[in-house]
Amino acid sequence: MSYTHFTAFERGKIEGLHKLGLSCRKIASRIGRHHSSIARELARTSSINDYVAEAAQRDYKAKRLNSKPIGKWNEELSGIIKDKLEATWSPEQIANTVTLGKLSFKTIYNWLYCGKLTGVSLANLRRKGKKRCCKNLAFFSRGTPIRKRPKEVFGRNSFGHWELDTVVSPKGKQGCLATFIERKTRFYRAVPMPDRTAGSMETAIKDVYGSLPANAFLTATNDRGGEFACYDAIERDLGLTLYFADPYCSHQRGSNEYGNGLLREFFPKGTTLANVCVDDLINALSLINNRPRKCLGWISTSQAFLHELSHLT
Numbered sequence: 001m002s003y004t005h006f007t008a009f010e011r012g013k014i015e016g017l018h019k020l021g022l023s024c025r026k027i028a029s030r031i032g033r034h035h036s037s038i039a040r041e042l043a044r045t046s047s048i049n050d051y052v053a054e055a056a057q058r059d060y061k062a063k064r065l066n067s068k069p070i071g072k073w074n075e076e077l078s079g080i081i082k083d084k085l086e087a088t089w090s091p092e093q094i095a096n097t098v099t100l101g102k103l104s105f106k107t108i109y110n111w112l113y114c115g116k117l118t119g120v121s122l123a124n125l126r127r128k129g130k131k132r133c134c135k136n137l138a139f140f141s142r143g144t145p146i147r148k149r150p151k152e153v154f155g156r157n158s159f160g161h162w163e164l165d166t167v168v169s170p171k172g173k174q175g176c177l178a179t180f181i182e183r184k185t186r187f188y189r190a191v192p193m194p195d196r197t198a199g200s201m202e203t204a205i206k207d208v209y210g211s212l213p214a215n216a217f218l219t220a221t222n223d224r225g226g227e228f229a230c231y232d233a234i235e236r237d238l239g240l241t242l243y244f245a246d247p248y249c250s251h252q253r254g255s256n257e258y259g260n261g262l263l264r265e266f267f268p269k270g271t272t273l274a275n276v277c278v279d280d281l282i283n284a285l286s287l288i289n290n291r292p293r294k295c296l297g298w299i300s301t302s303q304a305f306l307h308e309l310s311h312l313t
Contacts, residue, residue: 005060006033006041011053014041018051044289072103073116081108082117085124088265088287097292126265128253143244146221146252153219153243156184160218163256166196166203166227167263167273175274177281177309178204181259186296187305188259188288190281192273202230209238215312221245221253262288 006014010031017027019234024042028035044059045051077099084094091108099108111117112125159182167177167190176196180189193200193206209217221243222228231242245252266284267276287307292298 006037006044008057010051011041011056014038015051015053015056018042072107073111077102078111078117081111082120085117085120087291088126089291090126092294093292093298096294096298126262143214143228143242145226146243146245149219149221149243153183153221158218159184159312160216162217162220163224163227163253164220165253165256165260166193166201166225167260167267169273173272173274175272175276176200177263177273178208179256179260179263180208181256182305182308183255183302185308186255186259186293186301188262188286188301189284190263192276192278192281194274196225196227198227200232201227201231205230205234205240206238209240213309213312216309219243223247223250223253259288 010033013031017030022030024038025035027033028038041056042051045056075150080098081094084098084212085091090105091112092105095105095108096102112120112122115121153161161183163181163183165179167179169175172195176193177190178193178201179192182186182222189208192206193204205220217238217240219241220234223245224247228242231244234240234242250257263284265275266280266287287303290300292300293304296304
């Protein structure tokens with residue numbers, strides 16, 4: 001049952017009626033309260049025959065101040081959370097790793113909202129509330145369709161199957177990134193390209209393939225953008241199979257789309273990618289791949305990727 005505390009006005013009425021000698025039940029009927037509440041209010045004073053509304057109100061305010069919980073905030077936890085937010089971790093990632101059992105991610109958000117985390121603010125959160133969408137400008141109908149991709153690739157049960165895409169500069173600007181994500185471990189890579197052509201994409205795929213040990217790059221899933229017209233040369237020279245998603249079905253390459261969204265947090269739309277420093281790109285990829293991931297049981301994609309590499313034969 002809901003209830004409200006006595007107000008200063010009600011305490012004044014209690015004082016006046018009590019001095020007139022009315023009983024708790026009669027006082028309660030006059031002010032619309034339960035008689036038990038009146039009896040407890042009178043009993044809280046030092047002398048039941050000398051109830052003073054002003055003193056009772058001061059006592060009430062003092063007790064209310066002391067009744068509020070101290071909470072879990074302390075400088076040590078605040079420093080840990082600040083360091084991880086600056087390392088581009090999300091509150092949920094922090095709550096399920098370094099502060100596991102101490103805080104929920106909702107508490108971290110609340111601390112951000114009320115300014116309890118000195119030196120950080122909502123601006124440090126990765127998501128800015130903007131929807132991101134992708135749109136293929138040119139596509140073709142050749143190549144192996146995604147419906148022929150093996151079941152173990154669909155289920156992320158085997159290692160070495162990648163999703164490919166591109167992140168581009170604004171129209172009329174130079175620079176492009178070929179992006180790769182391994183489906184099982186979500187390990188993410190990005191390779192600079194001078195332009196969004198099939199020749200540049202072929203070079204990027206061969207560079208990534210050559211940098212990995214045997215059996216670490218078995219298949220690729222990509223959209224039907226014109227830059228993937230090099231698929232026949234890739235399949236012939238590297239022995240890879242490229243599977244093509246249906247047009248305007250970015251959900252069929254959801255991991256890569258999500259990874260591109262993470263990269264866009266560092267290089268927002270409108271950034272001329274030709275001007276991006278290689279060190280800045282490497283640092284962004286390091287931050288992305290070293291965050292704990294919920295889908296991996298709160299280990300990082302780097303840890304999962306290295307674990308899979310150690311089991312290759």
